[in-house]
Structures are given as C-alpha cells and as structure tokens.
Amino acid sequence: xxxxxxxxxxxxxxxxxxxxxxxxxxxxxxxxxxxxxxxxxxxxxxxxxxxxxxxxxxxxxxxxxxxxxxxxxxxxxxxxxxxxxxxxxxxxxxxxxxxxxxxxxxxxxxxxxxxxxxxxxxxxxxxxxxxxxxxxxxxxxxxxxxxxxxxxx
Amino acid sequence: xxxxxxxxxxxxxxxxxxxxxxxxxxxxxxxxxxxxxxxxxxxxxxxxxxxxxxxxxxxxxxxxxxxxxxxxxxxxxxxxxxxxxxxxxxxxxxxxxxxxxxxxxxxxxxxxxxxxxxxxxxxxxxxxxxxxxxxxxxxxxxxxxxxxxxxxx
Numbered sequence: 171x172x173x174x175x176x177x178x179x180x181x182x183x184x185x186x187x188x189x190x191x192x193x194x195x196x197x198x199x200x201x202x203x204x205x206x207x208x209x210x211x212x213x214x215x216x217x218x219x220x221x222x223x224x225x226x227x228x229x230x231x232x233x234x235x236x237x238x239x240x241x242x243x244x245x246x247x248x249x250x251x252x253x254x255x256x257x258x259x260x261x262x263x264x265x266x267x268x269x270x271x272x273x274x275x276x277x278x279x280x281x282x283x284x285x286x287x288x289x290x291x292x293x294x295x296x297x298x299x300x301x302x303x304x305x306x307x308x309x310x311x312x313x314x315x316x317x318x319x320x321x322x323x
Numbered sequence: 324x325x326x327x328x329x330x331x332x333x334x335x336x337x338x339x340x341x342x343x344x345x346x347x348x349x350x351x352x353x354x355x356x357x358x359x360x361x362x363x364x365x366x367x368x369x370x371x372x373x374x375x376x377x378x379x380x381x382x383x384x385x386x387x388x389x390x391x392x393x394x395x396x397x398x399x400x401x402x403x404x405x406x407x408x409x410x411x412x413x414x415x416x417x418x419x420x421x422x423x424x425x426x427x428x429x430x431x432x433x434x435x436x437x438x439x440x441x442x443x444x445x446x447x448x449x450x451x452x453x454x455x456x457x458x459x460x461x462x463x464x465x466x467x468x469x470x471x472x473x474x475x476x
Contacts, residue, residue: 206388208395209404222405230407231391235359235384242361251362252375254383260410 176249177319178291181278189240189297191273194228199268202232215268223265230262233272233308237299240274250317252290261309264301272307274299279311283318290315329402330472331444334431342393342450344426347381352421355385368421376418383415386425386461390452393427403470405443414462417454425460427452432464436471443468 196215203212207229210217218226228236266272280294292313299308349368356365360382363370371379381389419425429450437443445466452461 202388206392208392209400229391230409231384231388235355235388238382238384239359239361247362254415256383256415257410257413259412262407262409 174248174250176245176316178250178281178283178293178316179319181281181291181293181316183278183280185278187245187276187278189237189244189274189276189299191271192236192240193271194232194236194266194268196226196268199226199228199232199266202235203229207231218267224267225265226268228266228268230260233262233266233299234260234310236272237274237297237308237310240272240299241276241297244276246314250319252315252317254312254314257310257312259309259311263306263309266301266307270307271302272299274308284315289317291318292316327401327403329398329469331403331434331436331446331469332472334434334444334446334469336431336433338431340398340429340431342390342397342427342429342452344424345389345393346424347385347389347419347421349379349421352379352381352385352419355388356382360384371420377420378418379421381419381421383413386415386419386452387413387463389425390427390450390461390463393425393452394429394450397429399467403472405468405470407465407467410463410465412462412464416459416462419454419460423460424455425452427461437468442470444471445469 211221211223211227212229215226276295276297279296282292284290294313297310301307364374364376364380365382368379429448432449433447435445447466450463454460
C-alpha cells in the first residue's frame with residue numbers, strides 16, 4: 171500500500187476527482203439486464219420506447235456498476251482503500267439510453283479519522299454521472315475507508 | 324398490465340415476500356469484478372484471503388445486482404412496477420464469499436397513493452439477503468412505483 175497515489179491524507183474536503191467516461195452500448199445494456207434485471211425496457215428497444223424511459227435503457231444497477239468501474243480506474247485501484255460499508259443514497263435522475271456516453275466526477279464532502287482504528291480514515295464522497303448533454307443521470311453518496319499514509323504516532 | 328399478479332393494492336404494510344435463493348460461484352464473482360469492480364479481493368482467492376474480507380468475495384455491487392434478479396423473479400416481473408427513483412440506503416453487512424448461497428426477503432414498510440398521479444402508488448420496501456448461516460449480508464431500502472389495479476375514479 172505504501173506506493174499508492176491516494177491515501178487518506180489526499181482526500182481533503184472539496185477535492186474533485188474526474189471519473190473519465192464510458193459509452194453505454196445496446197449490447198452491454200441487454201447483457202447486464204438479461205443476467206440481473208430482465209425487465210422488458212432493459213432488454214428490448216421497442217419495449218423501451220413504449221415505457222416511460224423512452225428507449226432501450228440501462229438498469230439502474232448497471233449504471234451503478236459502470237460508476238464503480240469508473241471510480242476504480244480513476245483512483246480507487248491506486249489508493250489505500252479498505253472498502254465501503256454501504257451507500258447512503260442513490261438517485262437515478264434520468265434514463266440512461268443505449269448510445270449515451272456517461273462521464274462523471276466525485277467530490278470529497280468530508281474526511282475524518284477513525285476513533286477506533288488509528289491507521290484508518292473515513293472519506294465521504296458525493297459522486298455524479300452525466301450524459302453527453304450534461305444532464306445528471308446518477309447521484310450517489312457514500313463513505314469509503316482509506317489507510318493513512320503517515321506513520322502512526 | 325391488467326393481468327399482473329402484483330399491483331399497488333397488494334402491497335399492504337407488513338407484507339413479507341420471499342425472494343428465493345442464489346448460489347454465488349467463484350466464476351460469476353470474478354466475471355462481474357473483471358468488468359465492473361476489478362479490486363484484487365474480488366478477482367483472486369489469495370488476494371481475498373489476504374484482505375479483511377477473508378476470501379474471494381463478491382463486489383458489493385454484484386450482491387446488489389443479484390438482489391435485483393431475485394426481486395425480478397420473486398414478483399417484480401409479474402407486477403405493475405413503473406420503476407424506482409433510487410435507493411434510500413444500502414448496507415453491505417458481511418462479505419459474500421465464493422460458494423455462499425444467498426436467500427432473502429422483502430418487507431413492505433409503507434404504501435401510499437401518489438398525490439400528483441392518481442393511477443400510481445409508491446411502495447417502500449426493506450429488503451434483506453442472508454448467507455447459508457443465516458447471517459445478514461445485505462440490507463437495502465427503497466421505494467417503487469406501482470400502477471393501481473382498480474379503475475380510476
């Protein structure tokens with residue numbers, strides 16, 4: 171963990187991290203839905219158009235999974251992350267349609283040292299994904315545990 | 324939608340719905356992680372044993388996706404669901420390890436008619452998944468929109 175770029179001390183309040191981008195193909199949307207969320211509007215273009223979503227649209231859980239991959243590639247795999255106990259809130263703000271390109275950012279809302287574990291800090295992140303029109307499609311807040319960089323007193 | 328088994332009126336407070344069960348194979352855990360959450364403890368048995376999770380363990384998002392599939396098969400695909408605006412809270416209570424068999428239930432916490440849309444009601448669900456030892460691994464709360472069964476006045 172010593173050589174990692176991101177440790178607890180690097181997540182200061184207000185830090186904004188770019189999450190890069192990912193195009194959502196129809197093939198990927200249907201493959202995820204067939205395994206995990208086989209509702210018609212996630213499997214079929216005509217059923218999507220007939221639904222309130224307006225077209226073949228990704229499962230909200232697929233959007234969350236893509237968010238996780240962007241987070242991994244942006245900084246998490248090069249960090250001292252010790253995992254997350256859960257998620258505080260997810261908002262699926264708009265449909266994610268086949269062909270959309272999602273991009274995003276994560277903002278550090280708060281960072282505090284653990285009272286019980288002196289080697290660890292807890293970082294509260296608020297993350298957002300947008301489509302190619304700049305419209306928010308996903309908002310997500312959660313807290314992640316990171317090891318501290320510095321020697322423990 | 325008329326022939327569906329589950330409409331808004333069927334989700335009365337306190338109703339408990341069995342979600343069936345699903346075994347989490349090492350192959351499925353690694354396939355999901357390789358695409359969406361390539362952290363070492365989700366990809367490799369030795370890395371998992373070396374982590375605080377204690378073995379090759381599913382991404383928390385994989386557990387959520389499996390929960391969604393169980394929900395679909397238990398009642399959602401045979402319901403008047405109009406989708407969900409998000410998730411209020413997710414708690415990953417314990418690691419889900421390769422070979423674990425998850426089972427679960429959903430409890431109706433509240434059901435109320437929409438003020439703005441007379442054909443719709445909002446149902447608040449609290450869902451739990453357990454491993455084969457009966458230990459909770461996932462808790463999740465959210466609200467889902469369902470069409471009403473009865474004719475609209």
